[in-house]
Amino acid sequence: MTEQDIPARLVELLTAExxxxxxxxxxxxxxxxxxxxxxxxxxxxxxELYAALVEGLRGGGLDWRGDAFGEVRALLAELSRTRAxxxxxxxxxxxxVLAGKDVLAPSEDTSAGDVRAYLHLSKxxxxxxxxxxxxxxxxxxxxxxAQAEQLMELSxxxxxxxxxxxxxxxxxxxDSARTQVVMEKLLQALVDTGSDQAIIDIxxxxxxxxxxxxxxxxxxxxxxxxxxxxxxxxxxxxxxQTIVALGIQFGDIVTKSSLADALKHALRRGDAxxxxxxxxx
Amino acid sequence: MSGLAPVPDxxxxxxxxxxxxxxxxxxxxxxxxxxxxxxxxxxxxxxVTAASELARNTLVYGGGGVMRVGLVRRDGRVGVTAVFExxxxxxxxxxxxxxxxxxSGGGLGLGLSGARRLVDDFTLQTEVGGGTQxxxxxxxx
Ligand SMILES: Nc1ncnc2c1ncn2[C@@H]1O[C@H](COP(=O)(O)OP(=O)(O)O)[C@@H](O)[C@H]1O
Ligand SMILES: [Mg+2]
Numbered sequence: 001m002t003e004q005d006i007p008a009r010l011v012e013l014l015t016a017e018x019x020x021x022x023x024x025x026x027x028x029x030x031x032x033x034x035x036x037x038x039x040x041x042x043x044x045x046x047x048e049l050y051a052a053l054v055e056g057l058r059g060g061g062l063d064w065r066g067d068a069f070g071e072v073r074a075l076l077a078e079l080s081r082t083r084a085x086x087x088x089x090x091x092x093x094x095x096x097v098l099a100g101k102d103v104l105a106p107s108e109d110t111s112a113g114d115v116r117a118y119l120h121l122s123k124x125x126x127x128x129x130x131x132x133x134x135x136x137x138x139x140x141x142x143x144x145x146a147q148a149e150q151l152m153e154l155s156x157x158x159x160x161x162x163x164x165x166x167x168x169x170x171x172x173x174x175d176s177a178r179t180q181v182v183m184e185k186l187l188q189a190l191v192d193t194g195s196d197q198a199i200i201d202i203x204x205x206x207x208x209x210x211x212x213x214x215x216x217x218x219x220x221x222x223x224x225x226x227x228x229x230x231x232x233x234x235x236x237x238x239x240x241q242t243i244v245a246l247g248i249q250f251g252d253i254v255t256k257s258s259l260a261d262a263l264k265h266a267l268r269r270g271d272a273x274x275x276x277x278x279x280x281x
Numbered sequence: 282m283s284g285l286a287p288v289p290d291x292x293x294x295x296x297x298x299x300x301x302x303x304x305x306x307x308x309x310x311x312x313x314x315x316x317x318x319x320x321x322x323x324x325x326x327x328x329v330t331a332a333s334e335l336a337r338n339t340l341v342y343g344g345g346g347v348m349r350v351g352l353v354r355r356d357g358r359v360g361v362t363a364v365f366e367x368x369x370x371x372x373x374x375x376x377x378x379x380x381x382x383x384x385s386g387g388g389l390g391l392g393l394s395g396a397r398r399l400v401d402d403f404t405l406q407t408e409v410g411g412g413t414q415x416x417x418x419x420x421x422x
Contacts, residue, residue, distance in 0.1 A: 173305055207326055209309070209333040210389045238326040245327060246334075246395035247381050 007061040008118045014054050014104065021103055022050045025199055028099040032092060046096070049075050064127050077135045084139035093136050097129040156183075158189040165197040165266045166190060167259065169234075171204030174212045183219040187226065196228045197266035199261045203234030213248045220253050229269060231255070233262035268281060293351030298365070304336045307348045311363055318352055318359045318421050327399040328361060328419040334366040334392035335415050341386065343367025343413055353418060360401070360420035368412035375405060 014021065026043050033042070052071040060068025076097065083093040104125070106118045158168045166189045168182055186198055200216065204209065208216075220230040233256040235243070243250075256262040296307045310334040326343040332348070339346040346367030353362045372378045381395065384390035393415075397403040402418040 173308065176301060202383050206312070207330045207333060209330050209337070210391045210395060211333075211337060238323040241323050242326050242330045242399065245398045246330065247391045247398070248389065248395075 004061075006117045006120050007057045009114065010121055010273050011058050013114065013117065014050075014057070018050065018054070022047050024103045025050065025100055028103055029096050030097065032095045033088070036088070037086070042234055045075075045079060049079070049097075062124055064124055064131070072128065073131065076132045080132045080135040083138045084136050084143065090136055094129045094133050097125060097132050101125050121225070130256060145217070158185050160195065161199065161263055162267060164193075164195045164270045165199065166193055166195045167199040167201060167263075169201040169204060169259070172206075174205055174208070176215070177209050178264055179212050179215040183215055183222075186219060187222055190223060190226060190228050197227055197270045198214065198223055198230045199259065199262045200230060200232050201234040201262070202232065203236065203259070205234075205239070208239055208243060208248075210246060210248060213243065213246075213250075217250070217253075229254070229266075231262040231265055233257070233259050285309065290307055294364055295403040296348045296350070297345075298336050298339045298367075299345040299349055300340070303373050304333065304340060307336045307350075307363075308333050310348075310416045311350055311361065314350060314352060314361045314417070318361055320361070320419060320421050324422070328417070329364075331396035331399040331417050331419075332363050332365075335363070335417065338392055338415075339365045339367045339369075339413075343369035345369075346412075355420075358420050360418050362402075362416060364414060364416040366414045371409040371411050372405075372407040373409050375407060379405075 026039070026046050029046060030037075030039055030042055049072065051063050052069075052075055056064070056069040056072045060066040063069070064072065079096060080112055083096070101122050104118065104121055106115045110118070116211075158166055161167045166186065168189075170179075170182060186200070190198055191197070202218070205212075216232065220232075223230050231254045232250070235255055235257065254262075254265060256265060288354055295309060297303055298307060308329055312325060313339075315328050320328065328359060332350075336348060339348070343365075344367060346365065346369070348363055348365050350361065350363040353360050379394045380390070381394050382390040387403045393405075396415075396417060400417040401420050402416070404416045405413070407413040
């Protein structure tokens with residue numbers, strides 16, 4: 001058998017016993033997943049994969065990156081994404097594919113030529129297993145960064161303190177990305193609640209560097225453009241000294257030591273707005 | 282650039298500065314050491330803020346680099362030294378870069394000059410086309 005004949009021979013070998021080999025594959029994998037995925041689903045997944053693999057071999061030989069294997073790659077990508085989301089380990093995920101090597105293996109009375117064909121198949125499955133792991137890792141990364149984003153959203157609640165007054169308490173390390181998110185949310189909250197006073201409370205912030213200060217300043221300017229005034233509260237002594245040493249000027253922005261003082265100031269300043277029911281024009 | 286760092290070889294840690302997350306990590310490490318050598322809360326905050334400025338410059342202007350940080354002892358005093366190093370474009374005019382409000386980007390232009398005011402010792406070595414190294418130290422009182 002020449003190199004070119006191998007894929008065709010594999011197609012023969014795999015189709016001859018497609019039913020029983022497919023079942024054996026499902027059986028092998030289901031043992032490793034111990035019932036955390038339904039047998040019916042696994043059966044569908046792997047038989048689809050099996051059929052696509054045969055078609056790939058038929059149309060594209062052993063070149064798993066080629067067009068003929070597009071369906072195989074799509075199914076594997078889908079499989080690893082589902083596994084990653086369902087919390088299966090990388091090993092469990094790769095095993096779904098690699099178990100195919102034990103099932104689609106030569107037996108004692110396989111001819112020497114076929115043994116060689118199986119060897120190529122085994123290499124092919126290894127490559128597909130690695131591909132599966134790659135997609136798995138990428139999906140995990142996506143999940144983690146999505147969660148980080150959600151956390152960022154969660155940890156920066158903008159609250160309506162009073163009619164016409166919104167406040168955002170900043171807590172923890174302010175990196176640039178988070179400051180940006182907070183500021184956007186604050187400006188949006190001004191619009192959504194029809195408020196014209198905003199309090200940014202930095203009591204929970206361990207350090208304010210020039211970048212964070214710049215975001216704060218930009219927010220104040222943007223709020224002014226929208227007809228709203230900002231108060232920065234909770235500037236603790238060590239932060240105040242650091243800001244002064246850095247040379248940051250907050251100009252005419254009102255700063256208060258506590259949130260309560262800031263609220264009092266906001267209510268006094270927004271007085272006209274408070275007595276007028278239904279907010280402002 | 283090498284051999285300029287006053288960081289003792291014995292106990293320093295290296296942090297790569299290649300992303301915003303690294304800047305946060307660098308800051309946290311500096312704070313941990315500042316607490317360990319019992320800097321006052323004000324001095325901790327000043328040093329952490331200086332580190333934040335320098336790490337960000339390393340990232341933004343230096344194209345990334347590394348921070349080495351550790352405890353230092355001199356004349357019976359203990360302090361924290363952080364060295365920020367990159368092999369970026371360097372700073373052509375150091376006096377200008379250290380002028381309050383001067384920025385070649387869109388910043389406030391207060392990071393470098395401000396960092397110098399926030400620490401006890403400040404050294405800047407730079408070479409156009411060769412990179413920049415800034416070392417800062419804050420001593421416990
Ligand atoms: N590591 C560096 N490599 C090259 N240039 C730098 C570096 N650090 C600072 N600079 C230059 O010094 C200027 C002033 O820095 P800085 O005071 O931190 O202000 P800003 O970061 O707001 O621009 C920067 O705009 C930049 O041109
Ligand atoms: Mg800067």
